[in-house]
Amino acid sequence: MRQMSTYDLMESFRNANQWLGASALSFASYPLFSMLPNPAFQWMSAWGQVTERTFQRMVAKPDWGIRTFTCEDGKDHLVNIETVVSRPFGDLIHFQVSGREEQPRKVLLVAPMSGHYATLLRSTVKSLLVNCEVYVTDWHNARDIPVSEGKFDVEDYTLYLVDFMKALGPEVNVVAVCQPAPLALAATAYLAEIEPDAQPSTLTLIGGPVDPDAAATDVTDFGRRVTMGQLEEMMIQRVGFLHKGVGRLVYPGLLQLASFISMNGERHSKAFTDQILRVAQGEASDNDAHNRFYDEYLAVMDMTAEFYLSTVERIFKGLEIAQNRFVVDGHRVDIGKITDVAVKTVEGGKDDISAPGQCVAALDLCTGLPDSMKASYIEPEAGHYGIFAGRSWRNNIRPLVLDFIDANAGRHKPGKPANRNAAAG
Structure with a gap:
């Protein structure tokens, strides 16, 4: 109580x-x-x-505000947000542009579950809608999810990404922004072992803590200073009686x-x-x-206590992704098994949340990939938000990401044998 x-x-x-x-x-x-x-x-x-x-x-979920889109024909086309996969803790949604031919690039934008709604990526979505079919992970506010729906931790998050990737097929290009970068990497590796034909075509990781120890920030320092017991005592509360998730343990959005x-x-x-x-x-x-x-910025959502605590304990303190010993549903994921998915990392030179070095560490973990299928980029003057929104994203990063997607399109196809040369390297 x-x-x-x-x-x-x-x-x-x-x-x-x-x-x-x-x-x-x-x-x-x-x-x-x-x-x-x-x-x-x-x-x-x-x-x-x-x-x-x-x-x-602070308590209102923002609207996407993307109602029409002007296509090459000069006409405004309605944008319909369709739910492709519906799950208790998050949906996979599609921004369908009415009357426009389906675009060859299929992009899954993995939004962070770190206090803000997926609408934080609104400008990113709008910039990709120009010539991509855009899908987004739309995470739900934990306070609105009944306790009867069970838990949701980093393993469940990873399995959600696996299901979303499988639903979209091997031609999808995954772009993970910030917090989900290490889990998107793990989900891809999980598919590489369990269901290789469902792997995405490319994986782009933007400003995520794959190896938090690679470069210190206030976030990583805080994670080191406090114990898990202190975090649970200071940060975790039960949802009150006004919401459907009454009694659920959460890290409240207002506290975040x-x-x-x-x-x-x-x-x-x-x-x-x-x-x-x-x-x-x-x-x-x-x-x-x-x-x-x-x-x-002020619109915040609660995240489940188990997701927050397991993220700190396993990703930041335990370095399970960084040391390639992450376990999902009893299966130890080997990131080195990724052999057919091109991987690119993007970092901001002035990122004070996920500093340069944390994200590019993913490439060293991909021991099964040849260098020709790896890429990295640092935007010198960009901060954390600048690498996925604003001028740096529009003018420099977005073109590079789309070029990377195009250069590796069709590299992985169902039934195609694994890249033996890459695996041997």
Whole structure:
């Protein structure tokens, strides 16, 4: 009950702050006060508007906001989001562009389960829709999943990826962003051993902690400093009575958000202070740069306790992927068994979450691949978000990823014998 009470207390705190913002906005916007030229009312109204929106977004799943797409024919085509595979903890969805011929490139974008919704990759999806069939892993908020659905840890996550890859077939090109990079690598290796005909055509890993010890960051240092017992005591709570997942042990999204913000507290504080000033001066808008970013950044979801704890224990502390001794469903996965899937890594030179060196370590683990099927790239000036969104992604990284996909298209086909020369090397 202690954990459940703490969970409800956090939600009450969030709700109270949203109410305070709404009350300040309503009070300062009362028509009578317009007769009094007092800037205090403008400041109160601006503070209330920003505060209400900030705390309101924390519990709302953002919309993808991709409703139409302009194709080469110059016409706007509707974009329909179709569910290809539906599972309790996450779905495989397809962005189907109505009236457009099916594109030759089939891309599975593996979204991270690290506090934010898959909509964090909205701009990535939009950039790939130009000439790809885009599929995305749409993970569910753990607080909305009944306890009766069972557990969900890193092994279950990996098996979900295996099922999604099998559903899309061997012509799919997997692009894993951040947290799922090591698990996407493990899922590919698992298929290489269990069902080789279902392996993807290519695997691109973007800014993921394949070997967290390769380069230290605040994230890896934190994982080293605390024990699993301390993590469980500090971070894990039970979902309260307001949600379908009542009683489920989770790492709450609000607690995750507090951790995110604390890593760059001064920058976030300045961003909100500046936004209040812009609102007070009438220079802000509903879809300005601040709101576009923070509407997404503040929208957080709970993750299951077992997923969070097993990620820290097995990926960061135990280095099971980095040392090639990861076990899935009782089967020890051998990453060296990947012989037919071209692998590319992408890192950001200024990534302070998954520093350069952590992701490229995947290539050393792929001992069964020849160098001709391996590639790596570092975007010198990109931070963590820049390697999958923004200018660096659009102008530099995306073209390289698509060139890599095209260069290795059709390399793996069902029934094709394994690459014996590569395996021998």
